[in-house]
Amino acid sequence: MVKVVAEGRDGVLSRAVAILRALAAAGPEGLRLSDIADAAGLPKPTALRFLRNLQGEGLVEDGPSGRSYRLGLDLFCLAARAGNPSNLRDLGRPAMLRVAAAFEDTVFLLVRSGYDAVLIDRSEGVLPVRSLTGDIGGKVPLGLGQGSTAILASLPAGEQEEVVRHNLSLIRERGGLDEAALRAALLDTARKGYCDVANGLIPGSSGLAVPIRDRTGQVVAALSIGTTLERLTPERRAAMAEMLQREAAAIGDASNPFDPALRRPGASLQGSG
Amino acid sequence: MVKVVAEGRDGVLSRAVAILRALAAAGPEGLRLSDIADAAGLPKPTALRFLRNLQGEGLVEDGPSGRSYRLGLDLFCLAARAGNPSNLRDLGRPAMLRVAAAFEDTVFLLVRSGYDAVLIDRSEGVLPVRSLTGDIGGKVPLGLGQGSTAILASLPAGEQEEVVRHNLSLIRERGGLDEAALRAALLDTARKGYCDVANGLIPGSSGLAVPIRDRTGQVVAALSIGTTLERLTPERRAAMAEMLQREAAAIGDASNPFDPALRRPGASLQGSG
DNA sequence: ATAAAAGTTCCATTTAATGAAAACAGGTGC
DNA sequence: GCACCTGTTTTCATTAAATGGAACTTTTAT
DSSP: OOOOOOOSOOSHHHHHHHHHHHHHTTOTTOBOHHHHHHHHTOOHHHHHHHHHHHHHHTSEEEOTTSSOEEEOHHHHHHHHTOSOGGGHHHHHHHHHHHHHHHHOSEEEEEEEETTEEEEEEEEOOSSOOOOTTOSTTOEEETTSSHHHHHHHHTSOHHHHHHHHHHHHHHHHHTTOOOHHHHHHHHHHHHHHSSEEESSOSSTTEEEEEEEEEOTTSOEEEEEEEEEETTTOOHHHHHHHHHHHHHHHHHHHHHSOTTOGGGTSOTTTTOOOO | OOOOOOOSOOSHHHHHHHHHHHHHTTOTTOBOHHHHHHHHTOOHHHHHHHHHHHHHTTSEEEOTTSSOEEEOHHHHHHHHTOSOGGGHHHHHHHHHHHHHHHHOSEEEEEEEETTEEEEEEEEOOSSOOOOTTOSTTOEEETTSSHHHHHHHHTSOHHHHHHHHHHHHHHHHHTTOOOHHHHHHHHHHHHHHSSEEESSOSSTTEEEEEEEEEOTTSOEEEEEEEEEETTTOOHHHHHHHHHHHHHHHHHHHHHSOTTOGGGTSOTTTTOOOO
């Protein structure tokens, strides 16, 4: 059971969001009232009232098992237009399609969010590649996986150090690199301009990624290719790296350099994953 | 300016959601306080308080223009796990990839939501096809476009009639079929088992779609291919229809037949599109 | 059949939301 | 440089609305 109690915070909104987060953590089967009340740290009557209101708004719907609740379709529709900072998703879409078409491998677009990277778009290649972020909307700590590492490697030294310190244990927990290997990878990435994961967490999986910078030079996102070890021949690797860098530069040039959300961690640092 | 006033409803939640809907309707540039207050029908101080709270939760973030607000990344992450009724998105993913790989055209997965169909997943083909729903999370009235029409054609007679009456004007407004043509298309779709749009709204665009039924026979979704007129040769059309039907049947067999969200319109009927 | 657990309703209490008014910031034109 | 306008923010007395304990009902397990 994942606890999503709105600790410290108060207000109706925090409680409602706590319920939504509990439901988000629960998958498509949904959660029963008691579980929700427990997870959100609310008395059952209160949780019930909230669920009814949320249901009235379409943000929550009845689960498959009758006596359960889950996130509703309306929430999905509502949020589909979010997660597009500086219009990055729209700007990146054509580039992603071009890269996917050129190499027939899966392409990912990740943006930074505090200590994490969030997958905001994906374009499938010929073979289905599972990404570390899971589905679109998923988070990985910066430093785990090629896209995420490409972002981390391009941060200013002080910020990079802070993130490394914060994320190291999380990265280890999830089977990523240890400190020495990570620091080596960061240097290598910074030197070459792209991150190269020869043989990733899933045996045989490999990938390449480049940072995307806005016109001020700030790293805001990463463009990443996921493929397999055997498909990543030296010739293809070189061609991929070249194309990724070209496309990333084009995206960066088109992006708005004055976007506060892409600057510093800010308020939304309590990364849940 | 799109008004999203929480008419009739009350409670803190409705107001917060009204603000989110206003922001969702506004695109990535965001909205200023006054516009939000206006759109949500709230006094400015109240709107401001809500925005601050929502920002604290990560559901809203500062827009690019400094003095503006837009939907936040956290909302995107939160809702990414929604919009998966009966696990349909997960169940459909492999089928979509197979179809996309087989024909190299774009594949769509739509679910019904009241009088609308919502695009919940997409797999890109070799040429980018713009769908009527816009992006993932977008809505179209049932009866506009092949996927949406495949669903409508498969509804029980009474329900179909209700939806047709409700949607006809909306469909016309958006350049769709008139009543006679729509009814002919519905009959044709029901007879053949798939919906065939020879030359769609965008000149030259064409598509095929089949309904997805759960094990009780209820239509719950549609699997759709978007392509161009010249790529839709008779041979390919036959092969596509056959494969779509096969894959749709497989998805339907795997889906949970006791899912309340997929039964009737229910409470979330105030379709905004 | 019985017990235990989950869900639901009720309502007196209290907290927290509300929004008018007023102060404040930041442009624009004179 | 000053007055003006528009949009934003703070304050605070008022009031409405959220709260959750206790009691009751339904469902599930034994």
